Amino acid sequence: MRRLSFAVVIWLSVLFVPRSGDCSTTVVFLRHAEKAALPADDPPLSAAGKSRAKLLADVLADAGVSAIFVTQYKRTGQTAAPLAARVHVNPQVILAANNRELLQAIRKVQDGVVVVVGHSDTIPTIIAELGGPSVVIPESAFDNLFILTSAPSGTSFLRLHYGLNSQSAKSLEQEQSQVMQLRFSRSGGFAGVATNVEGVVTFHDSIAEVSSSHSYHRTLTPTEAESLRQSVNLKDLRSLGAQSELRDAYQYELVVDLDDKKSESFVFHNDGSEGKTNSLLAWIAQECQRIWEYRIRS
Amino acid sequence: MEIATRHPILCILPPHILIAIAKNAATPEQRAAAIDALSIDHSLRNERQAFSLMGGLQINALSSASLDAEGQPQKHRTIYDCGNGIALPGKVVRTEGQAAVSDDSADHAYDGLGATFDFYLNNLHRNSIDNRGLPLIASVHYDKKYNNAFWNGQQMVFGDGDGVIFNDFTLPLDVIGHELTHGVTGSEANLVYQGQSGALNESISDVFGSMVKQYKNNETVDKADWLIGKGLFTSKVHGTALRSMAAPGTAYDDPILGKDPQPPDLQHYVNTPSDNGGVHINSGIPNHAFYFAATAIGGSAWTGAGLIWYDTLIDKNLKATANFAGFANLTLQHAGLRFGNNSPQQKAVLDAWHKVGVLKKASQATA
Numbered sequence: 001m002r003r004l005s006f007a008v009v010i011w012l013s014v015l016f017v018p019r020s021g022d023c024s025t026t027v028v029f030l031r032h033a034e035k036a037a038l039p040a041d042d043p044p045l046s047a048a049g050k051s052r053a054k055l056l057a058d059v060l061a062d063a064g065v066s067a068i069f070v071t072q073y074k075r076t077g078q079t080a081a082p083l084a085a086r087v088h089v090n091p092q093v094i095l096a097a098n099n100r101e102l103l104q105a106i107r108k109v110q111d112g113v114v115v116v117v118g119h120s121d122t123i124p125t126i127i128a129e130l131g132g133p134s135v136v137i138p139e140s141a142f143d144n145l146f147i148l149t150s151a152p153s154g155t156s157f158l159r160l161h162y163g164l165n166s167q168s169a170k171s172l173e174q175e176q177s178q179v180m181q182l183r184f185s186r187s188g189g190f191a192g193v194a195t196n197v198e199g200v201v202t203f204h205d206s207i208a209e210v211s212s213s214h215s216y217h218r219t220l221t222p223t224e225a226e227s228l229r230q231s232v233n234l235k236d237l238r239s240l241g242a243q244s245e246l247r248d249a250y251q252y253e254l255v256v257d258l259d260d261k262k263s264e265s266f267v268f269h270n271d272g273s274e275g276k277t278n279s280l281l282a283w284i285a286q287e288c289q290r291i292w293e294y295r296i297r298s
Numbered sequence: 299m300e301i302a303t304r305h306p307i308l309c310i311l312p313p314h315i316l317i318a319i320a321k322n323a324a325t326p327e328q329r330a331a332a333i334d335a336l337s338i339d340h341s342l343r344n345e346r347q348a349f350s351l352m353g354g355l356q357i358n359a360l361s362s363a364s365l366d367a368e369g370q371p372q373k374h375r376t377i378y379d380c381g382n383g384i385a386l387p388g389k390v391v392r393t394e395g396q397a398a399v400s401d402d403s404a405d406h407a408y409d410g411l412g413a414t415f416d417f418y419l420n421n422l423h424r425n426s427i428d429n430r431g432l433p434l435i436a437s438v439h440y441d442k443k444y445n446n447a448f449w450n451g452q453q454m455v456f457g458d459g460d461g462v463i464f465n466d467f468t469l470p471l472d473v474i475g476h477e478l479t480h481g482v483t484g485s486e487a488n489l490v491y492q493g494q495s496g497a498l499n500e501s502i503s504d505v506f507g508s509m510v511k512q513y514k515n516n517e518t519v520d521k522a523d524w525l526i527g528k529g530l531f532t533s534k535v536h537g538t539a540l541r542s543m544a545a546p547g548t549a550y551d552d553p554i555l556g557k558d559p560q561p562p563d564l565q566h567y568v569n570t571p572s573d574n575g576g577v578h579i580n581s582g583i584p585n586h587a588f589y590f591a592a593t594a595i596g597g598s599a600w601t602g603a604g605l606i607w608y609d610t611l612i613d614k615n616l617k618a619t620a621n622f623a624g625f626a627n628l629t630l631q632h633a634g635l636r637f638g639n640n641s642p643q644q645k646a647v648l649d650a651w652h653k654v655g656v657l658k659k660a661s662q663a664t665a
Contacts, residue, residue, distance in 0.1 A: 189446040192578030245451025247480035296462040
């Protein structure tokens, strides 16, 4: 699918070189990319949606975009944002319900290609009002790209797709689930419960916070937060073998909470050797030590 | 028993009969007598076999390096220094026979391994961890301010402690005895380190670790403190030790560390996914039973309850997945084999398991 999307990039750049001076208008219509589940009233894009938005910028980078219209909803603005930055065009916000204003705005554009980022129920209406055919965008589809060209000689309409299809994107979404929280604990040394330590890492937009008992609190810098988040590799964690020969070694438990409300738990034993190969385990061991140092100072 | 003391008779028996006697001997004296007889031709082959028969289970050849000219087992200690890193084993700082070095941790580990080796050899006729003279390896100064000691399947590892709550983990002799005993258990029943079998694994390390200390201090059961890790806590901590075999749950009660969570009996068994299913918590139950048995039998722990526990540990019938009751029933069998059915020792063991709720009063004394 990825290969196909690059093909689309080339194809579009051949077909849609803007022809200044003639009175044809080319409008690219699309629905916003994949959205997150929450907040329900105005969700941002999910990880897969952000990837698709970046791809849209690649697809239309050389199309000669001169105007971009979005709605008041975050997901449309975020879908257009990478493209807008690439082609240096400020998206204009027109309320999703206000079709007439949108029509007028499109007609006012004298030159270049117009991009309209809307919703599965607004895009078909506006296409029809501009003389295009009837289209249906299923709730699960985010990859449609419609191109309507109006010229004195007549109207042409293309139904394209860009990026991964909905099913592939969904499975990618699962793989790319954002890590929201890490819950970790250390137990099982010679001293037993006396040396137990537990903590929680909560990820926010760019930073992360660690908290533990005895009012331990630490804010991670954006750099540390990002590298920690990237060190969470579920596949790697699943492959860590049990250390059956270790006795009195610390046992670490880790629960990874994902943004799709799924969690996965891991248990591992550390004699230091895993830390050499897994940066997340090394970080957890270090943070446990930091929490301990804080605790005994207090 | 006649057979235990009359060497001349043993001398005329063919080796395969002597081996059978040694293997099936009910007491160490019987075993020793048969082994003495076996050893008279001083062939290294026989001596290897003899020492492998002591302890009874490992029949493979000993490494010749573990015996001296008279065929006596020898210690082979090597102490390494991790230099506060986590690479094992680290740099060699002291090998067998070398004088003390200017590193207390290294010297404590060296002496502690020696004391543990001597305990096993002198009282249980066991030649090192595997009863085949396995060299003893320990690394000290592991990691920075590391509050732990562990056995990794091949060697012992000791941390320096953070200096605020914990002292150097090589300080208490029972900690060293505890870790070395994990190796012993690993070469015998290899009790699965999870849940009840894991708590038994832990308890055996505490039991023998405590006896190593009692033997070194020449303490009888009434003089022993029955504490595990005494001296490990700094004076800042409200507590005397990490665990109390005599009164599980009372070793410490501290604002930072919390309260010693060990249960004294099965009724208070703690179910938890942490700590391999609470192996350092529920070990309090079999620890308590050993304390009851040892103090009821009296004398030195290693001549009474200690022998029964050791016979149980090396019994092939002790399953890796044994639970408390399975282990308890096997100790009753061995109390009977060693001291006689209905002996005071066997009654003491039964009473101990009753007190901690592992065996019910109605159960039979012998299986």
